[in-house]
Amino acid sequence: MTHTPLPPLRTTVRGAGPGLPLAHGAGGSVAAHFAALMPALAEQHTVVAPDYPGSGGTPLPAGPLTLDGLADALVAAATGAGVESFTLVGYSLGTLVSVRAAARHPGRVRGLVLTAGMAGPDNRMLASLELWRTLLGAGDRKAFARFSALSSFSTDFFNALPQEQVPALLHLLASAVPEGTADQAGLVATADTTADLPGIAVPTLVVATTRDNLVSPANSRLLADRIPGAEYAEIAAGHAVMVERQEEWQKLLLEFLARHGL
Structure with missing residues (x-):
């Protein structure tokens, strides 16, 4: 499939050592998905942290997002930071991006960490993504924030919040929706890396979030089963594992x- 190259992604680089690009959801x-991890990762690695088009400081693309x-x-963000080979750390949509990067640039990718990921959307995820885009298209950020809270947090975590704190959390979620969310959700809805998985030949860790209401952990188990030699945890x-269990x-x-040794 042909695609129009994207302009450079706005990228933060921290630390020194083996390369560690981060692929967010x-x-x-x-920052939203990896800020809590970055200090520890940067102690021994060169952390390359780009924002997708429509997130952070990266503008929306001129054409479709593929x-x-x-x-x-x-990969260009990593090489632009002087990192020629690296381990990719992908979260959610970032797992799709990381697997495809490994398939397209096998000489550069030395390892993969795939958290709360998938090879492609299942029926539940497709329905959730359609609702995301419908709410955003209607400009209803309050409803989007409520659905985001229900799907991003485990039932136990959300119910354990003091009720007086919930309005502030929902306001934060509503105010922090990136401009590129609808395009990124559309990409998840159409992406499929199933055919890429058997060709992955680097150390891989697949991390399933077992109380996930958005991406079923069965999707992580599929990744671990299809990637040769993958480790599973x-x-x-x-x-939102970075909120609920960041240290783990x-x-x-x-x-x-x-x-x-990555």
């Missing part, structure tokens, strides 16, 4: 990197 930014285009732009968290996620990631 749809409807977020690299998986190949985004994968190439992620579980975290009892909702989709960080520990799994750092141990994997150390174990494989």
